[in-house]
Amino acid sequence: MRIDLLVEGYVDATVASRLLAHCDHETGTTYGKQGWNYIAQKINAFDKSLGASGLLTLVDFMDTGAACPGALVQEWLPRPAAAHIFRLVVREIESWILADRRGVADFLGISIVKIPSNPEMIADPKQAMINLARGARSKALREAMVPRSGQAASEGPLYSTELARFIIDHWDPEVAQENSPSLARCIVRLNQLHNV
Structure with a gap:
């Protein structure tokens, strides 16, 4: 099935496309990439305009500031x-990405014991990823992903590019879903779309 994407940013789009391929779907048009506020404002319009394609919308829960995922879904899109x-x-x-612990460890050239076994419990998964990258074996990877000292940037200059490269070439959703219940639920729903 052809499935369009509505996502917050570039890394989210790369993860979503990888998930579609993993579940034997075709990636259609990618929309959004303007943060979660854009999605909150537009999700109903996108839902109502669905044609022959499906739609996968991903939003980082921690960005919304909401207290309960279920309540947020009911507020934004009660009947998708x-x-x-x-x-x-x-x-x-980054929680979903870190859930492939072996993949991340091999990519960064660090011990798997440094990768959290329950990434959904990390307070700030993006910061955790950057902190892990500080110990990367490759100097080029460290310089790409880690913000330079004295600069206001929260991430390195090629953070998203390097993370996308990992997702495309190495990230294994099948393994990752074992450490991420929310990812596992997403994969189940994507597989169910074959019957829609």
Whole structure:
């Protein structure tokens, strides 16, 4: 099935496309990439305009500031179209990426014991990823992903590019879902779309 994407940013789009390929779907058009506020404002319009394609919407739960995922889904989109999968990533997209512990460890050239076994419990998964990158074996990877000292940037200059490269070439959703219940639920729903 062809499935369009409504996502917060570039890394989210890369994860979503990788998930679609993993579940034997085709990636359609990518919308959004303007943060969670854009999605909050537009999600109903996208839902109502679904045509032959499905739609996968991903929002980092921690970005919304909401107290309960279920309540947020009810507030934003209480009755989604059958071919619209609206998933809250617990806590943010880096949680799903870190859930492939072996993949991340090999990518960064660090011990797997340094990768948290329950990434959905990390308070700030993106910061955790950056902190792990500080110990990367490759100097080029450290310089790409870690913010330079004395600069206000929260991430390195090529953080998203390097993370996307990992997702495309190495990230294994099948393994990752074992350490991320919210990712596992997303994969189940994507597989169910084959019957819609």
